[in-house]
Amino acid sequence: MKDAPNYKEALEEIEAIVEEIENETVDVDVLSEKVKRAAYLIRHCREKLRKTDDEIRKVLEDFEKEEKAGAGDD
Amino acid sequence: MSKALSLFELNQLIRTVLENSLPDTFLVTAEIASCDVKNHCYLSLVDKEEDTIRAEIKAVIWAGRYKEIAEIFEKETGARLSKGIKILFQATVSFHERYGLKLTINNIDPSYTVGELAVKRREILERLVKEGLIDKNKGLEFPLVPQRIGIISSSTAAGYEDLMTHLTNNAYGYKFVTTLYEAVMQGDRAEASIISALGQCAAEAVRLDVIVIVRGGGGQLDLQCFDSYEIGKAIALLPLPVISGIGHQRDVTVTDEVSHSRAKTPTAVADMLITKIRDFEDRIDSLAHAMVHGVRHLTLDMKEGLSALSRKLEIATGNKLLGNFHLLNTFVKGLQYSLRYILNEQQKLAGRESNINHLNPVNILKRGYSITYNNGKAVKAASGVKINDTLRTVLHEGELLSRVEGRQSDKRIRGNKDKKTDGTANLKLYD
DSSP, X not given: OOSSOOHHHHHHHHHHHHHHHHTTOXXXXXXXXXXXXXXXXXXXXXXXXXXXXXXXXXXXXXXXXXXXHHHHHO | OOXXXXXXXXHHHHHHHHHHHSOSOEEEEXXXXXXXXXXXXXXXXXXXXXXXXXXXXXXXXXXXXXXXXXXXXXXXXXXXXXXXXXEEXXXXXXXXXXXXXXXXXXXXXXXXXXXXXXXHHHHHHHHHHHTTOTTTTTTSOOOXXXXXXXXXXXXXXXXXXXXHHHHHTOTTOOOOEEEEEEOOOSSTTHHHHHHHHHHHHHHTGXXXXXXXXXXXXXXXXXXXXXXXXXXXXXXXXXXXOEEEEOOOSSSOOHHHHHSSEEOSSHHHHHHHHHHHHHXXXXXXXXXXXXXXXXXXXXXXXXXXXXXXXXXXXXXXXXHHHHHHHHHXXXXXXXHHXXXXXXXXXXXXXXXXXXXXXXXXXXXXXXXXXXXXXXTTEEOOOGGGOOTTOEEEEEOSSSEEXXXXXXXXXXXXXXXXSSOOOSSOOOOEEOO
C-alpha cells in the first residue's frame, strides 16, 4: 500500500475495497481500516486533481499528522 | 561565317521565333520549388522523376492576377502556393532579351492540386499502414487522468492561447501542468520543427501524460505540412498518446489519422481533457457513494443481527426467568402455606400453653390451693395419714409444717363445703 499511489493504482484499490464491502466479504474487524484507507485514497485523488505536486505533498503531510494524532487518541 | 549579331539581336531573334512558333498558351503541370511574392509572384517550377529534377523553369504571376489566383487557390485547396505544391496552370511562354525565358502564369486550376494533395496523403497513409505505424499511437492506453500536458505549438499562436485559457479556467478547478514545446506551425520549416518538438516530448515522456498538437488561428491554410510521413512516423513511435487539434474542417491530415485522438479546435482539445478527468472523478464519486451506502448497509445488517440475537437472548432468558418465576412462586406459595401452618401451630401451641399454664401447680397454688406432703409424698387421702404425722404443706408463698391431730377418712373435699377435720393443725412457718 503506497501512501501516494497514482490514479490508476488508487482507483483499483478503492474499487477492490468497495467491492469487498458491497459483497459483504469484508472482515468486520478490518472494515474500519479499509474504509479509512478508501477514504484516504478518494481524498488523495480529489486533492491531486486540483493541486500541484507541492500542494499535494503538503496536504498529505497534514493528513499524516491528522492520522497520527487520531492514532494517538485510540 | 556570317556577320556577328549583338546579344540583343540574338535574343530578339529567339523571342521572335518563340512567339511566332508557339501557341499563345499551354496547360502545364509542375511542382513549385520556390515561391517568392514581391508584389509580383516569382516562382521556380520543377518536374521531378522520383527525386531527380528533370526540368526547371522560372515563372511569374503578375501582381494584377496574383491576388485573385492565390485567393481561389487557397480557398479551394487549403494550401498556399508554396514549395512542394503541385499545380496545373495555364501559361504563356515568353522570352525577354534581358531576363530570358520564363512562364507567365495566367491561371491555376486548384482541383488538380486538391487531387494531388489527396494522392500524396493517401500514399503516406498507405505507407504508414504498410509499416504498421498507422494505429500504433491509438493502441496506447489513454491516461485515466490526463493532467500533465505536453503542448506542441507556437507560443504566439491563437490556438495555444485558447487551449491554455480553457485548461486554466475549467469549471471543476482541475489543475493542469502544461509544458510548451515550441514549434513552427506553418511554412517550409514546420515539418522539421514539429518533428524536433515531438522528439523532445519523447525524451521527457516520463513526466507527461499526453501530447497535444495545436495550431494557430482558425484558418484552413498551411495544413499540408501535417500531411507528412515523417511527422506521422514520429507520432506513431511516441510512447504517449497524441491529441491532434490542428483545426480544420476539410479532409483529415496524416497527423490527424495517426494521432490517438483528434479534435476540431484547441478548445475542443481542452474539453476532451477536462471531460476525461471529470469521468475519473465521477467514478471516484460513485465509488465513495457506494462505499458509504455499503458500509451503512453492512453496519445495519450487523445491527439487525445483533438486535435479533439480543431478542433471542431476551426470549431465551425470559423463558428461563419465567420458569424460575413459576418455581419461585411455588416456593413462595409453599413457604406461605408453611408459614401459615407454622403460625397456626404456633397459635395452637399458644392455646395449649395457656392450658398448660392452668395446670401448672404454681398457678393452682396462686388460687389458694396448697399441696400437703407426708414423707415427701403428696397427701391425696386422709386414710394414709396417721395421728401425729408431720405434714409439710406447700403454699403459693412459703411452706407450713403441721402435726396431725385427727382425721376424717370417709369424706372428700370436693362437693363438701363444710369441710371438717380431725383436729386443728399446729402450723409452723418455716421461712
